[in-house]
Amino acid sequence: MLRLLLLVLFLAAPGLAAAQLGKAPKDLVRARLVSEAATLAPGRTVTLGLHMAMKPGWHVYWRNPGDSGLPPEMAWRLPEGFSVGPTQWPAPERIPVQTLMNFGYEGEVTLLVPLRVPETLPAGGTVPLSGTLSYLVCEEICIPGSAELALDLPVGTTTEPDPAQARLFTEARAALPEAAPFPIRATREGENFSLHLERPSGAPALTNAAFFPYAESALDNAAEQIFASGEGGAQRLVLKPGDSKIAPEALGGVLTFDEAGTRKAYAVGPEPEAAPAATAPVPAPTPAPAADSENLTLWSAAGLALLGGLVLNLMPCVFPVLSIKVLSLVKQAGEARARVRLHGLAYTAGVLASFLGLAGLLIALKAGGAGIGWGFQLQSPVVVALLAYGLFAVGLSLSGVVHVGGRLAGLGDGLTRRAGYQGSFFTGVLATLVATPCTAPFMGAAVGFALTQGAGVGLLIFACLGLGLALPFLALTAFPGTLSLLPRPGAWMETVKGALAFPVYATAAWLIWVLAQQVGPDGLLGALGGLVLVGFSAWAWERARDAKKLGTGLGRVAAALALVGALALAAALDGQRAGAAGVRLAGSEEPFTQARLDALRAEGRTVFVDMTAAWCITCQVNERTVLNREAVQAAFKAGSVAYLKGDWTNQNPEITRLLENHGRSGVPLYLVYRGKGEARVLPQILTEAVVLDAVKSEKLAAR
Incomplete structure (x- = not known):
């Protein structure tokens, strides 16, 4: 049963990562880039629109997404001299999700973006405008997505409107917040904020009032917003503050309400200082010469990759696994030299197969337009959970809770008749998987070079990286005489084996911490439940070995069901991605x-x-x-x-x-x-x- 869990981890993790790092299905969000003007003119500003149409029941987010979520973001690719201004956001809707309150859009939305055309643009010709729109679309689950948007506009001497887009832009502008025609001020009254609306006496009644703050954590978003009317047209909206301790005079946002059957939206208070989406042309980033991957040759990149792989052996994520494998060699010190060398070759084959598999998948995904890089599989909560489960299972084996074959680190023992070599192979696979969170010196430029070359060169560089990782163990087995320097086998090995379980447990605990950053508290609870099921599965499987025939069958069924439950909990994590980033920001x-x-x-x-x-x-x-x-x-x-x-x-x-x-x-x-x-x-x-x-x-x- 433990072997099954590890095989699922080793063989499925890259595929799961690839599946989850792809784009959201196109039918969930249909995005396009449109222009209010049919032509551009030098020195003029035109308005572009990022139009998104969501599948019924799904939504995207406002600039402040509320309690969870991420706002859409456009990474522009503009010709030299062009720049875009701040995005103009239509008034959002309140979208309750269980105990949370989010701010966003259902149905359709158009975000308006001003485009400044340089004075020096010559008339005639066509200007290409493009960019990548990244978004999070949610229903009961959330799926990150992206869309490559492009638009070509001709250049004339005057800016001509596009009649085909007139209605879209008219509706988009009507949805933008306006300056309020009456005073609106915020005060602090006891523990709450009060938003005072000084409307003229006799003004139509208003309903469904809601306030959307610009700043996250300014309000308790899920708290009820209470509307009250006073004498002479005075009205107020009572708001519960959030955790940001913002002063009432700094409370800015959008106020919406229904008046005489029409939805109104007004801008209230100061807007936070925001950098424009793009500025005057800034030189493209250029790497320092010493680290410039473009200056590398094939052989220098291969040499850096080999050195980087060697250094990976000293990283905290790899060293415990390598130590376990070296300990297994102590038991093999008396075996034939040819057999010891075969263990080294099997371990190296596992490392190389894993590196080439990950590299091939990475190269293929990047060729398909995915924005990923080294360590991409760890951006998938499912893969992180499976890796934590696998390491936890290895720790249980080292602690003696469950026995996998008769060899240390024999992760694949029993798969074939030559179980020891399979164990060495899968130890190489495990070493590769746990190495991916680490970046060693020399690696960065080499991997960057690999991903800018053809597939053949890229795979060669990754093979050198894997060879560097495998080289210490391969060298140790290539010269079996060095094994005589190690202590003789004895009872001390069981003590050392048990001690090595704890750095493995520590690595699993660290992966669970990573998972908490990705999926939040609810997802973390599910992952911990899966960890308990993995432990139960290992225990039940081991107990079944010593039971009678009926007990053996029941024990194995219980172990299998627990393992299936753990895998199901892991698979569910992708739908519980945390809206916010996983790295916390300090004050500066x-x-x-x-x-x-x-x-x-x-x-x-x-x-x-x-x-x-x-x-x-x-x-x-x-x-x-x-x-x-x-x-x-x-x-x-x-x-x-x-x-x-x-x-x-x-x-x-x-x-x-x-x-x-x-x-x-x-x-x-x-x-x-x-x-x-x-x-x-x-x-x-x-x-x-x-x-x-x-x-x-x-x-x-x-x-």
């Missing part, structure tokens, strides 16, 4: 968007960009040991350094594009910008001195 940090980065660079600011993920061990170590240190934070503050953090825990095409622009295929990535200058790429393993030197150098250069 801002969430990364390309628009915000462009705006800060246009202002001449120094910007530190941190591309991270909850499942990236290297990222977490760098943050805790370097970036969160008092000296680094003080240097950021003293130099007025903007700190943008990009969260790649779940799929994010905008972050993937930035990684690719710098020749990277995975996180971490650390960049320092000085205004519109080129980015300085920092090492993937940070030290306090490296960060301080980069920030101070950029600060001095900016003067």
